[in-house]
Every structure is written in C-alpha cells, then in structure tokens.
Amino acid sequence: MSHVAQPGPGHGYPRPQLRRPAWTSLNGEWEFAIGEASDGVDPRDVRWTTRITVPFAPETPASGLDHAGFLPVCWYRRRIATPHREATARVLLHFGAVDYAARVWVNGDFAGSHEGGYTPFTLDITSWLRDEDTQEIIVCAHDDPHDLTKPRGKQNWRPEPHGIWYVRTTGIWQTVWLEVVPAVHLDRLRWTSSLQRWEVGLDVHIAGPLPRDLRLHVRLTHGDTLLADDTYHLTAPDLHRRIALADPGIDDHRNELLWSPDRPSLLDATLEIQDSTGRVVDRVISYAALRDVGVDHERFLLNGRPYPLRLVLDQGYWPDSGLTAPDDVALRRDVLLAKAMGFNGVRKHQKIEDPRYLYWADCLGLLVWEEMPSAYRFTADAINRTTREWIDVIDRDRSHPCIVTWVPFNESWGVPNLPSNRAERHFVNGLYQLTKSLDPSRPVVGNDGWESVATDIIGIHDYDADADRLAHRYRDEDGGRLFRRERPAGRLLVIDKASRRSMPIVLSEFGGLSLADPTSATWGYSSYASLEALQQRYTTLLTVVRSLNTFAGFCYTQFADTYQEANGLLRADRTPKLELEAIATATCGSPAPAREVMEALAGRS
DSSP: OOOOOOOOTTTOSTTTTTOOSEEOOOOOOHHHEOOOOOOOOOGGGOOOOEEEETSSTTTTTGOOOOOSOOOOOEEEEEEEEEOOOOOOOEEEEEEEEEEEEEEEEEEEEEEEEETTTOOOOOOGGGGOSSSSSSSEEEEEEEOTTOOSSSTTBOOSSSSBBBBBBBBOOEEOOOEEEEEEEOSSEEEEEEEETOOOOTTTEEEEEESSSSHHHHHHHHEEETTEEEEEEEEEEEEEEEEEEEEOOOOSSSSHHHHHBBSSSSOOOOOOEEEEEOOOTOOEEEEEEEEEEEOOEEEEEEEEEEEEEEEEEEEEEEEOOOOTTTOOOSSHHHHHHHHHHHHHTTOOOOEEOSOOOHHHHHHHHHHHEEEEEEEEOOOOSHHHHHHHHHHHHHHHHHHHHTTTTTTEEOOOBBTTTOOTTTTOOHHHHHHHHHHHHHHHOOTSSOOBBBSSSSSSSSOEEEEOOOOOHHHHHHHHOOOOSOOOOHHHHOOGHHHHHHHHGGGSSSSSSEEEEEOEEEEETTSSOOOOOOEEEEHHHHHHHHHHHHHHHHHHHSSEEEEEEOOBBBTBBBOOOOOSSSSHHHHHHHHHHHHOOOOOHHHHHHHHHTTOO
C-alpha cells in the first residue's frame, strides 16, 4: 500500500467529489413523531411527542429511540439559524438518503419531495425563507414496511429479524446539510478517464442564470505536478471536455499516475466559474483518477492487465446504528480492515453505501462492487421503482474510481422465475443494457449468483465448506462439466447458453464460516467449535479457492457479523475473531497487508 490518507480539509463533507469550504451539518437532535400508514396529516397538526438523533434511523439505539415496531410514517422537525448569505445567493437543503418517500416543508410551505431510500436529493429552499432569525424544516417519511415492490435490500418485513434479513431502516439515515451557493454555481460534476487516449473526461452542469462571458477554469494536479490548467467558455449550462494530459512516456512514470489498490493515486482538481473580469463566481474542490477496468475472456482487467479479485462481502451494518456508520472514522476503519485482511475489494451487498465510504475507498485503494438493493416482487411498480433508483445510483457514484463493477440484481431476487418468465428475463436484460448505456466503462453483473441472463461476469454462490469438493467441482479447465452439471442452490448457472465461456467466472459468495455459540440464536453457513478450528478451515478453504484457475476472483462471506448472521471474519463491533496477520496470509498469501494497515491505524490519534 503506497500511502494511507488521513482526514484533511473537507473531512466529513457529505459529497466528497464536489466540495465547497462552507457548509452546515443539520445532524443532531430533531423533534420526532410517528404517524399512521394512511397519514394525510397537515404538518401543522402533528403532535411532536419525542426527539431523535439524526441521521440515525429510529429503529437503532444510536437514534435514542431503538424502536422495535413498524413505522409506516415518521415526522421530523427542526428550527435552524437563518444562514448568512448575499442577496442573490441560493440556499440548498441536502439529504443524503431518506427511506423511502420524503416530503419536505419549509416554514409551513411545501418545498418538494423525493422517492428512493438509497439516493440523495436537494431542494433549493431560498424562496421559502423568511426574514427571521430562525427557519422551520419539517420532513415526513413514508416507508410501508410490508411493501415488497420497492428496493429494500436486507430490511426485514416481519416484526423481528430472521434468516438473512435484518433491522428495518425508516426515514432519515444519512447526513442532512445546508449549503449557501452563488446564484450561478456548479451543480453537477462527473469524471471519466481513458488510458488509451491518456486523458480525463469532464462533464459539468451549471445552475442558475447564465450570463455572457462566463468561463470555467479547471486545474488538475498530482502532488506537486501540474497536469492541466485549462479555461473553457461557458455558452450553455452543460459542458463536456476531454482534458488531454502530457504522456510521461516511461512506464514507471505512467504507473505513478494510475489508480489501483496498491497505488491509489488521485488527481486533485479545482474548478472555478469566473466572470469576464476574472472574478471567481463559484469554486469547488474535487478529485479524479486515471484507471481502466474491463474483462477479457476469462479474466478481470485493471489498467489493461489481468487482476485477480479478492473481495469480501460487506453488508454495511453496525450494531448500534444500523445502515448508518457511527461516524466518518468508522467508515475509514472499515476500508482499512478489509485491506488488512488481505482483500483488495468489497462487494457491498444489498446496500448503496454512504459516499464517504467510497471516498475512503478511493483514497486508500479498495475496489467496490456496487449492488442495487432488491425488491422482492415482480410488478410494474417494482420495475419502475428499481429502474428509477438505479439510474440515480449510477449518476451519484460513477465518478468514483473505486467502483469497478455494477450489480443490478442478486440471486434472482425480485425476478424469481427467470428460466420460465420471459418478462423477468427482459427486465434483467433491460437493466443490464441500461447500465451499459449509462456507463460503458465498467463491467456489469446482470444477476449475481446464478441464472445469468445478460452479464459481463458470471457470479457463482456456493457455500460448500468442503475444500476438496469445491476443488473437484470447479477445477474444470474447459467449463463443460461446470455448466452441464453444477446447480448452486438448485439453479442453473446461466440461462443464455451461448455466452457460457466468453467471460470471467467469479466465486462471488462462499465461506460463511462461523464460531459455534450454543447460547445464542446466531448462525453461519457452517459452524466450528473453536477459533483454532475456524482458522484452519478458513486457511484451507482460501488456499484452495485461490488456486483455482477457473475463477477470475472470489468474494468471501463475510466482512463482519451482522445481527443474527454471525459468519463474519470480524465481530459486529469490528474486533477480529482471528489474528489479522493469519487472515491476511490465508486470503492473499502474505501477512504484509495486516502489518501495514495496523501500523497506519496505530499511528492515527
């Protein structure tokens, strides 16, 4: 690992790739009330009965409520200090995520709404502000706990967590924040890169009235090296430019600029909107990266070269705060712990993670498979909701170099009859094609686990803990027996027979080893009576899986214990069950990752 980033300027900024120096967190204590499923209550009539700590969901202890029942409607209220601003400036109210449908009022007036429990939204609330010292914000979140047609991921629809489903998340669960921006400001920003052309692509959208003679100044640096210092005339709100970089020629110098888990090089970016006199109208800080991912026959490629994937499945839950990390330090620590255990990536399972996690994965060097939380019924509503939210997910996250694969479906959840139902196959194929259209630069796993319809990588889920049986099953050079006979969970591996061997195969779920605990109701896919037995089985299993040339990589289940599912390499509080060096040696053949990361953690106050 070439470097370990420390929190610096912008630490904690909720939108790490478009940062301004001034912003106000609205996390903390809000008034709170529970409504009814058919709630059509006017916000003026809500009876505020208690308080909640935002951004933690009311089902979690961290919220101060630890509510165990169903919450179809939640109300939030807070009075905030009136932000200082110039006469023409705009005040933006940002929500990282509200599950599932949100309505917002400012000073009693309806300001806007949003649907989708894992994606952000922003409201310009300037018109509703009053000439007073404080302003009132009210949020109403509707989240039918029994609705199986909305993307819900691992959120349980029964009263208590069961099987592989966990505590529900209702209402606000990511940062709420306020930002004052100029009337003309940079609203959206997207980065791409091309190693073939040795350039960085930039797409921006400018909000507000666009006067004549406005320019965008872009400066890119890597350390002390200036890579680009360009100015573009803004003749329309949307601008696309390809920023050519000077080719260093020598491979060693080129490699210094390339992003990878071993060398997570980032390009620092400053963007300024300037008027005709050179006065800065708006200024934001961002970052980009030079890196390329793809597939070539049986191998996954990073920066044009075969790159074996060593992933760990990460559910992204914490025992006291659910889907919300306790703080930014916890997100950084999770990235470092994955690396310490010898993994070069994570498969974020059934969760769209907080952008701060992606920021740390970018900075510290960790690959991410991003997976859409599933709906569990196939209906027109499920199609519309999943498609709309998946588009928003890709739009939010496609500039992060850490994300190397998109996964719209998992284990046929929400499309349970793929082999026999043509409409379900069309939906999987349609979402695969839509994803490729929105972002042609990354592989897409159409349906991870089995029953591949349209995909760039075939994912297999197999929890057999017998290493010899796994070796026999998957040590198959031509793939013939594999595709003829193997049935993970009784399912076909692929439905489209023509594409069986034209793409990489990844063992994208396996393991699930747990420590037996007769005093609790926890479980794992296989259990062991002692830590010594658990370590021996993990070492044997990982050694065999790493030796199988059939696979372009693997994803071990799982990173940390998650409620009743106790098959993590870490306990729920992130303490390791085994020595990190022993885990790393089994995972990648060397204890070095554990030593480097432990030194980094020990060196941070």
